Amino acid sequence: MGSLESFRDEVRSWLEKNCPADLRGKTRENLPRKRYDAWVRTLGSRGWAAPGWDTKYGGGGLDRARRAVLAEEMRAIRAPQPTSFGLSMLGPTILEFGTEEQKREHIPKIARHEVIWCQGYSEPGAGSDLASLQTRAVRDGDEYVVTGQKIWTSGAPQADWIFCLVRTDPDAPKHEGISFLLFPMKQQGVEVTPISLLDGSETFAQVFFDGARAKARDVIGPVNGGWTVAKRLLQHERGGSNPEGRARGTGGSRLVDLAREYVGVEDGKLADPALRERIVQYELDSQAFAITMRRAAEEARSGQTGREIATMSKYYWSELSKREQELAMHALGTRGLGRKGDGYDESELLRTRAWLRTPVNSIWGGTSEIQRNIIAKRVLNIPE
Numbered sequence: 488m489g490s491l492e493s494f495r496d497e498v499r500s501w502l503e504k505n506c507p508a509d510l511r512g513k514t515r516e517n518l519p520r521k522r523y524d525a526w527v528r529t530l531g532s533r534g535w536a537a538p539g540w541d542t543k544y545g546g547g548g549l550d551r552a553r554r555a556v557l558a559e560e561m562r563a564i565r566a567p568q569p570t571s572f573g574l575s576m577l578g579p580t581i582l583e584f585g586t587e588e589q590k591r592e593h594i595p596k597i598a599r600h601e602v603i604w605c606q607g608y609s610e611p612g613a614g615s616d617l618a619s620l621q622t623r624a625v626r627d628g629d630e631y632v633v634t635g636q637k638i639w640t641s642g643a644p645q646a647d648w649i650f651c652l653v654r655t656d657p658d659a660p661k662h663e664g665i666s667f668l669l670f671p672m673k674q675q676g677v678e679v680t681p682i683s684l685l686d687g688s689e690t691f692a693q694v695f696f697d698g699a700r701a702k703a704r705d706v707i708g709p710v711n712g713g714w715t716v717a718k719r720l721l722q723h724e725r726g727g728s729n730p731e732g733r734a735r736g737t738g739g740s741r742l743v744d745l746a747r748e749y750v751g752v753e754d755g756k757l758a759d760p761a762l763r764e765r766i767v768q769y770e771l772d773s774q775a776f777a778i779t780m781r782r783a784a785e786e787a788r789s790g791q792t793g794r795e796i797a798t799m800s801k802y803y804w805s806e807l808s809k810r811e812q813e814l815a816m817h818a819l820g821t822r823g824l825g826r827k828g829d830g831y832d833e834s835e836l837l838r839t840r841a842w843l844r845t846p847v848n849s850i851w852g853g854t855s856e857i858q859r860n861i862i863a864k865r866v867l868n869i870p871e
């Protein structure tokens with residue numbers, strides 16, 4: 488293996504060639520879906536969508552120092568971060584609970600972003616109380632037959648496969664009869680009905696199963712022991728426990744630049760002193776959070792994951808993200824309420840859309856109320 492500096496040069500020239508200007512500064516949320524997927528596939532073909540995973544599973548096989556270099560260089564040009572249900576949640580879960588055969592079957596397709604996954608957890612009567620889920624899977628030879636309904640399934644209209652919580656033993660206590668099952672979405676017996684979001688996108692859906700088929704070999708972890716697997720995946724979703732997971736930290740909010748541009752500067756200070764105070768406080772909290780998350784990632788790497796760090800991280804990050812968008816709207820004033828065709832420029836429209844989208848951050852992956860309940864119980868030891 489060459490030196491770190493030669494690796495940095497290699498990353499720089501690869502990014503120069505493969506990450507064109509129109510991608511830079513963009514995210515999964517504000518790029519057209521096809522464009523984003525193509526970018527992650529390009530990264531994946533180099534092993535860099537999952538840089539820490541073993542090369543035998545299609546990962547980059549990079550050590551910690553090289554992963555840090557890759558992350559730094561991507562940040563420097565503001566390349567879109569590769570995230571997906573597969574890369575951020577399912578991959579690490581299969582690597583922990585899957586058999587060797589399951590890893591060889593599913594991980595390389597996740598690492599190369601060849602198969603797009605969605606998450607079949609929530610049901611109309613099972614959101615915060617997830618273990619009440621009723622979708623049934625009944626064994627039939629080498630397969631399971633799945634019947635039931637999921638809701639709020641992000642990305643279902645585009646997904647190739649679903650990781651789904653199903654009830655395999657209806658007579659067991661509710662946490663004990665659940666299995667974690669993978670199966671294809673494009674088959675008879677799976678119907679997807681899109682739901683529109685406030686920002687106009689249709690990335691959400693209800694999913695109905697009526698005799699959908701799954702291979703019995705695609706149960707991850709023990710049959711009826713899926714609750715443990717499901718909870719671990721939620722930790723990855725909430726962030727913080729997985730060193731390869733999203734480096735959550737807000738940072739780079741650009742609120743100061745935005746406020747300077749739209750509110751103006753008087754005597755070297757932002758013209759609106761109240762907004763200035765709020766932005767300063769936001770930036771301080773955001774920096775403190777980013778540092779805490781870096782420390783948590785270090786602890787996770789050395790095997791000493793803090794108690795409920797994923798829960799705390801999800802809670803704090805989602806509340807911060809809402810504050811950021813509120814402040815951006817405040818700075819933009821009426822320019823923040825744009826609609827296409829009204830003479831607003833693209834960056835203003837993106838801000839409006841981000842503001843409309845952000846409230847959902849304190850709902851997905853478990854609401855802020857639920858995260859606070861967990862922190863009260865497991866971190867602060869407050870009796871229920």
Ligand SMILES: Cc1cc2nc3c(=O)[nH]c(=O)nc-3n(C[C@H](O)[C@H](O)[C@H](O)COP(=O)(O)OP(=O)(O)OC[C@H]3O[C@@H](n4cnc5c(N)ncnc54)[C@H](O)[C@@H]3O)c2cc1C
Pocket residue numbers: 605606607608609610611613614615616638639640641642847848850851852853854855856857860
């Ligand atoms: C943007 C977005 C994407 C999502 N993507 C997916 C996905 O891909 N796959 C998937 O399976 N699900 C997904 N969800 C669903 C999400 O996980 C659920 O919406 C969430 O867990 C809350 O469940 P619920 O909607 O049934 O609300 P409920 O559980 O009915 O809660 C309603 C309200 O009551 C509060 N509440 C409930 N129980 C308690 C309690 N014990 N103590 C205090 N307050 C309580 C909640 O905080 C909430 O405010 C997504 C949701 C959103 C918003």
